[in-house]
Amino acid sequence: MKKLSLLLILIVLLSCRKNQPPTCIITHPSNNAVFAHGISIPISVDANDPDGTVSGVKLYFNNIGIANLENFPFNFELNTDGYTSGNYTIKATVTDNSGLEASDEVQITIDADLPSVTTSDISGITVSSANYGGNVVSDGGAAVTARGVCWSTSQNPTLSDSHTSDGNGTGSYSGSITGLTCNTTYYVRAYATNSAGTTYGNQISFPTSQCPVNIPVVTTTSVSSITKTSAQSGGNITDDGGAAVTAKGVCWSTSQNPTTSDNCTNNGSGSGSFTSAITGLSCGTTYYVRAYAANSVGTSYGSQVSFNTDDCTTVKDYDDNIYQIVTIGDQIWMQENLKVTHYSDGTEIQLVESVSEWDALIQTDKAYCWYDNNSSNGNTYGALYTWGAAMNGASSSTANPSDVQGVCPKGWHLPSDDEWKQLEMYLGMSQEEADKYSAYRGTDEGGKLKETGTTHWSSPNTGATNESGFTALPAGRRTNTGIFVNLTTHTEFWTTSQNNSNDAWYHSLNYNYEQVYRGDHYKNTGLSVRCVKD
Helix, strand or coil, X not given: CHHHHHHHHHHHHHHHHHCCCCEEEEECCXXXXXXXXXXXXXXXXXXXXXXXXXXXXXXXXXXXXXXXXXXXXXXXXEECCCCCCEEEEEEEEEEECCXXXXXXXXXXXXXXXXXXXXXXXXXXXXXXXXXXXXXXXXXXCCCCCEEEEEEECCXXXXXXXXXXXXXXXXXXXXXXXXXXXXXCEEEEEEEEEECCEEEEEEEEEEECCCCCCCCCEEEECCCECCCCCCEEEEXXXXXCCCXXXXXXXXXXXXXXXXCCCCEECCCCCCCEEEEEEECCCCCCCEEEEEXXXXXXXXXXXXXXXXXXXXXXXXXXCCCCCEEEEEEECCEEEECCCCCCCECCCCCECCECCCHHHHHCCCCCCCCEECHHHCHXXXXXXXXXXXXXXXXXXXXXXXXXXXXXXXXXXXXXXXXXXXXXXXXXXXXXXXXXXXXXXXXXXXECCHHHCECCCCCCCCCCCCCCCXXXXXXXXXXXXXXXXXXXXXXXXXXXXXXXXXXXXXXXXXXXXXXXXXXXXXXXXXXXXXXXXXXXXX
């Protein structure tokens, strides 16, 4: 009975031993199971059956049988050529004679290679475009999702530069690059992109065609600073036409569409804006102006601008006040009192109205006012200026002419004491009287300077004939203490000649006399100004 039990135990043990399943182990040399495309992956399969009855071992790649194995361990080279990028399963199955099975599997990833692309020759080159081409020879194991060409004026252009988009896939493609600059060298490379990245083809360089040459493009500047004999214009060359500008300026004529055969300025060469002084004009005349620019191709002209020079019988100050003028002997005088509030450079003259502020002025202060602080009086009688304002900082002058522009417009000046004497001699004062001329002495030419009648002058306006055309009006004055006096009865005009550091000479006319009087006032007195042409 004991022997039978032992035999049964042995049979059971043997039966259990024969029913043990086989084992299967797959190994490969990658820790992260990621492999480059186009390589051979060494794979090792080791199988074992405790019963020693293995009937078959198979190796699968993505469920497709690729090998029957014998003799373990078994080494196998898996070539990834021909496989696209992606995730794959390697599986080995072991079966024994009793039908028991064991398997093992591993996951691997195959990465794609970069695509292979070539750059075609450039053709059809113009001043601003060219034809290109490329060929994606290989997709590298993954679909090509973008392709085209890149270009730049620097070598080795990339997608960060200008580039085209020519679809996807392998094979050849072509197109046209536009928006190029003439006479410029460009560099071009084809590109192709797949999941592995972007690759570039060989670099090709080419120059665009030479820039065409045309006549320049020039505009004419509006005319400004117009006087009787001069004006200012200019132009702006916005395009040299592709060749250097060798001459530029403005042309003018009394006939329309002036050319370089007429009067012209020469403002040198080069593009950009320029300013031209137009001189030697005749007063009261219409002129036509055009800017011009010349290069190797020819001369072009801007639009025509017309303007009129100031009238021969008037003069204009900085504030655009217009004054009639009169010629007396060899002198040309303003026929009206000055009323400008700026110097000819645009500097504003101080307006002082209050009595206390005027009283506080010192001998060198520059100030003006309107009589009774009423600007409408200025329209008729002009402004009243301190000597400092009339002189604009110039030193005393007794010369004839004085050469002191002072508050007068450009081309005009404040008369000296001797210029007033000369005026009176033109009107009849003898040389003997002139030689005896002294302070506070009058001459009989005053009536010839005064406006006739009593519209402005108080009665009787003695001796007034205005035969000179000077047309003096009774503008009054402002005393150095700030008080307004003598409107309608007197008028007094500054000269450039001082009597001493505190006083300057003036010449005056009176409603009750026909003489011209000469005297001096404190320099901070407000008197009228008449200007004489240079």
